[in-house]
Amino acid sequence: MSSTLPTPVPAVSPGTEEFWAATAEGKLLLRRCDDCGTPIWYPRPFCPACGSLNTSWFEASGRGTVYTFTVVHRSGVPGYRDALPYVVAYVELDEGPRVMTNIVDCEPDQVKVGMPVRVVFQDTGKGSALYRFQPDPSAGGGG
Amino acid sequence: MSIRGKAFIAGIYEHPLREIPDRSNSQIHAEVAAGALADAGLSFSDVDAYFCDGSAGFGPLSNADYMGLRLTHIDSTETGGSSYVVHVGHAAEAIAAGKCQVALVTLAGRPRSAAMGGGRGGFGDPTPDALFEGLWGMSGAVTGYALAATRHMHEFGTTSEQMAEVKVAASLHAQHNPNAFLREPFTVEQVLDSPMICSPLHRDDCCVVTDGGGAVVVVSPEVARGLNRTSAKVLGHGEAIKHAENGRLDLTYTGAVVSGPRAFEEAGVSHADIDYVSIYDSFTITVIETLEDLGFCEKGTGGRFVLDGTLVAPNGRLPFNTDGGGLCNNHPANRGGMTKVIEAVRQLRGEAHPAVQVPNCTIALAHGTGGSIGARMGSSTLIMGTEDA
Ligand SMILES: [Zn+2]
Numbered sequence: 001m002s003s004t005l006p007t008p009v010p011a012v013s014p015g016t017e018e019f020w021a022a023t024a025e026g027k028l029l030l031r032r033c034d035d036c037g038t039p040i041w042y043p044r045p046f047c048p049a050c051g052s053l054n055t056s057w058f059e060a061s062g063r064g065t066v067y068t069f070t071v072v073h074r075s076g077v078p079g080y081r082d083a084l085p086y087v088v089a090y091v092e093l094d095e096g097p098r099v100m101t102n103i104v105d106c107e108p109d110q111v112k113v114g115m116p117v118r119v120v121f122q123d124t125g126k127g128s129a130l131y132r133f134q135p136d137p138s139a140g141g142g143g
Numbered sequence: 144m145s146i147r148g149k150a151f152i153a154g155i156y157e158h159p160l161r162e163i164p165d166r167s168n169s170q171i172h173a174e175v176a177a178g179a180l181a182d183a184g185l186s187f188s189d190v191d192a193y194f195c196d197g198s199a200g201f202g203p204l205s206n207a208d209y210m211g212l213r214l215t216h217i218d219s220t221e222t223g224g225s226s227y228v229v230h231v232g233h234a235a236e237a238i239a240a241g242k243c244q245v246a247l248v249t250l251a252g253r254p255r256s257a258a259m260g261g262g263r264g265g266f267g268d269p270t271p272d273a274l275f276e277g278l279w280g281m282s283g284a285v286t287g288y289a290l291a292a293t294r295h296m297h298e299f300g301t302t303s304e305q306m307a308e309v310k311v312a313a314s315l316h317a318q319h320n321p322n323a324f325l326r327e328p329f330t331v332e333q334v335l336d337s338p339m340i341c342s343p344l345h346r347d348d349c350c351v352v353t354d355g356g357g358a359v360v361v362v363s364p365e366v367a368r369g370l371n372r373t374s375a376k377v378l379g380h381g382e383a384i385k386h387a388e389n390g391r392l393d394l395t396y397t398g399a400v401v402s403g404p405r406a407f408e409e410a411g412v413s414h415a416d417i418d419y420v421s422i423y424d425s426f427t428i429t430v431i432e433t434l435e436d437l438g439f440c441e442k443g444t445g446g447r448f449v450l451d452g453t454l455v456a457p458n459g460r461l462p463f464n465t466d467g468g469g470l471c472n473n474h475p476a477n478r479g480g481m482t483k484v485i486e487a488v489r490q491l492r493g494e495a496h497p498a499v500q501v502p503n504c505t506i507a508l509a510h511g512t513g514g515s516i517g518a519r520m521g522s523s524t525l526i527m528g529t530e531d532a
Contacts, residue, residue, distance in 0.1 A: 008278055016274060041390030042275040048389045068297070068394060070289035071342040072282055080280035088279050088286055088341075090392070097390025100276050113297040130278060 005086055005102055006079025009126045015045045018057055020128040026121050028060045028131050030095055041097030062119035063136060064093040071108040087111050091133050105134035145409055150235035150246075151367035151374035152527065154183025154360035155485045157466075161324045161473065163354040164256040169209045171251035171356045172199060176210060179358035184370050185245060187211065190360075192243035194230035197221035198252060198476060206249065216243040222384070222521025223513020224423065224478035226250075227359070229523045231484055232380030234361040244363045251356030252476020272387070272519065282341070284425060284477075285349055287515035289341035291394035292428040296343060298395055298443065303343050305446030306427035307334035310347055310470050312454040313424065317467025319496040324351040325471040334427075348427040350469035350479065357481040359488070367530075375491040378412065378506070379526040381405025386519045395443075397429075398522025399436035399510060406508070406524035407438075414438055417526075418504045419490045420461060421483035423512035424468040430454075432517070433510055434461075437524065456499040465490065465499035480511030484525065491529050505529050 012020050022029045031040040033047035034054035040047055045055050069089035075081045087103040089111070103111050104120065116139030121129035156178030158171060166174075172195070180186055193214050199206050202219040206212075216237045220229050227248055234246035281287065295301050310329050317323040329347060337347040367374045383401035386392075407413070420439075424430050431445035439461060440448040456462035466472045466486040469479040487507040489495045495504075506528045514520035 005280070010278060011274055013271070013274055038389065041387075042272055044271065068290045068294035070286055070293055070344075071339075072280060072286060073339045073341065075280055075282035077280045077282050080282070083280075086280055088281060088290065090290060090394075098387075098392050099390065100279055100281075102279050113293065 005083050005104065007122050007124045007130055008079060009124045010128050016043055019043045023121055023129040023131060024123065024127050028062050028119050029057045030060045030097070031055045032058050039095045039097055041099060061094045063139065064091045064117055064133070066103065066111060066113055066115045066117060067092040067098045068113060069103060069111050071111070089133070091117055102132045103134070104132045144239060146232070146235040146239050146380060147378050147409055147411065148364070148376055149239035150361050150363065150377045151530070152231065152359050152377065152484070152488050153362045153367055153370055153372055153374045154179040154185065155358070155488045156182055157357040157473065157482060157485050158355035158475065159322050160355055161322070161353040162255050163253055168251045168253060169200065169206060172206050172249045173210050175251060175356045175358035176247055176249050179247070179360045182372065183360045183362070184372050185360060189245045190214070190247045192216035192234060192237055192246035194218045194234055194246060194248040196226035196250065199249070212247070216246070222523065224425065224480045225511030225513035225521040225523040226478070227481040228484060228509060228511035228525050229382050229521070231359060231361055231377065231525050232382060232523065235377040235380065238361065238363045244366050246361040247358065248361065249356065249358045250476055250478060250481040252478065253354040254477045255352050255354045284515065285344055286341045287518055288426040288428055289344045291432065291516045292343050294394045295428060295432065299446065301431065301446035303335055304331055305449060306348055306431060307331040308449045309424065309427040309430045309454065310334050312449070312452070313464050313468040313470040315455055316465045316499050317471035319498045320467045320472055323467040323472040324353050325467070344426055344428070350425050350474040351471065352477070353473050353475055355473060355475035357475065357485050359481070359484055373492045374530055375488045375527040376530055376532055377525070378528050378532065379406040379408070379410025380524065381409070382521070382523045384521055385517065392518055394517035395432070397432050397436050397512065397516055398520055399433050399524060402522040402524040403437040406526045410526035412506055412526060416506045417508050419465070419487060419501045419507040420463045421487045421507070421509040422463050423479050423483060423510055424464055424470045425474070425479060425512065427470070429512055429516055430463070433512065437508070437510060457501050462499070462501050465495050465501070478513070480513070480523070483509040483511055487527055491527060505532055
């Protein structure tokens with residue numbers, strides 16, 4: 001990376017407090033429907049698969065693969081515009097959801113669709129951390 | 144109840160300017176409204192229904208007040224850039240239901256001259272998705288469309304050269320439009336040599352950023368019969384929202400897979416009947432995915448489909464965006480749905496530029512896209528015909 005990505009502080013809304021508190025402890029939580037069992041993303045206390053209001057947190061594996069990505073060469077986003085080029089991606093978690101994030105600890109031109117990745121937490125200093133993903137050398141194969 | 148043949152587009156107007164530093168949004172709304180009404184041979188006092196998107200002010204209240212409209216029917220459906228295509232469909236429904244006779248639809252915005260807000264729901268609250276998607280350096284719409292393009296290339300072998308062909312076709316049309324923001328023809332090499340913005344999308348894969356706006360007037364058959372102006376008949380309409388599917392999003396297709404068949408069914412026409420298409424072209428990849436999803440080619444073959452001048456008027460197999468589209472002509476308020484309807488009506492009236500007028504253009508399709516392709520988006524498809532279609 002040309003420089004370190006910024007760590008903007010997430011806005012915490014009702015229903016997402018536990019999610020962000022967990023990130024500060026190095027845990028990636030997902031919501032799961034108590035009735036139909038579907039993992040839910042983005043986190044919300046409602047199951048869009050079946051309409052249930054009964055949902056609970058569980059800890060995700062933090063592993064997945066790159067579903068798609070883009071190398072950003074021009075950016076107007078404060079902080080990010082000083083960190084060009086950087087990678088925005090959707091990572092498909094092993095639990096199913098495809099999650100928007102950044103790929104870090106990897107040269108942008110080395111990122112590939114299908115590449116195995118694992119979560120890494122980057123602290124915001126405000127009681128939360130950003131869930132970004134780095135190449136996962138422990139994963140076999142991939143691609 | 145079908146809307147087929149129950150409403151006509153009698154007036155259109157596209158603002159001629161592309162940079163407007165010295166007028167308010169409301170003024171531009173009023174200017175395009177006046178232009179479209181004059182085109183139809185109608186006046187503000189004839190208007191009994193008004194349609195606008197969420198950027199017009201406090202819903203439809205601000206502009207109804209500004210323009211002094213006296214209304215029996217209102218609609219401020221907000222689906223991003225597809226809003227105005229939705230509005231034409233809703234106007235036709237309202238007219239068919241007897242709620243109104245003369246419906247005015249307007250769009251205006253000044254992204255070139257004044258910053259516009261984004262990523263917010265009503266009343267200043269971040270939308271719930273923005274809490275999780277606003278952290279990663281998404282730099283405008285292009286980042287999301289680039290994510291879709293990468294995946295489309297991965298799954299189907301689509302290439303940057305194929306995407307560039309879409310820009311080339313639009314530019315071949317724009318050279319004939321004296322108001323177009325970009326009037327120089329592009330080559331594939333030029334597009335590929337332009338600066339990379341978000342891989343794989345180059346600067347020239349992106350639409351222009353322009354101030355301005357446009358308007359259309361939709362009227363009842365009774366009103367249309369009394370006008371001296373040729374109208375376009377509304378034949379069918381479909382609308383859809385496609386979203387992230389609880390995180391299982393698929394960026395390789397759009398809501399057109401739903402809105403398209405609905406419009407074709409209502410219009411009672413087939414793909415072979417379509418003489419001209421206005422395809423939303425915020426980015427080159429938008430056109431490729433939309434053409435596939437509307438069924439003009441098989442899924443995944445859009446990149447090959449646009450080769451060999453397919454989209455180039457007047458002789459291509461499927462002439463598109465003969466005004467130069469959003470890619471070269473105009474993308475007012477960062478939203479291209481309005482100009483898509485307008486150019487389709489020009490084609491049906493035989494009033495496109497002679498160099499790009501499709502001979503005997505009888506049936507035309509306009510498709511609008513709003514939001515981020517494949518991720519959280521509105522799609523709307525409108526099929527129109529000549530008065531006797
Ligand atoms: Zn459920």
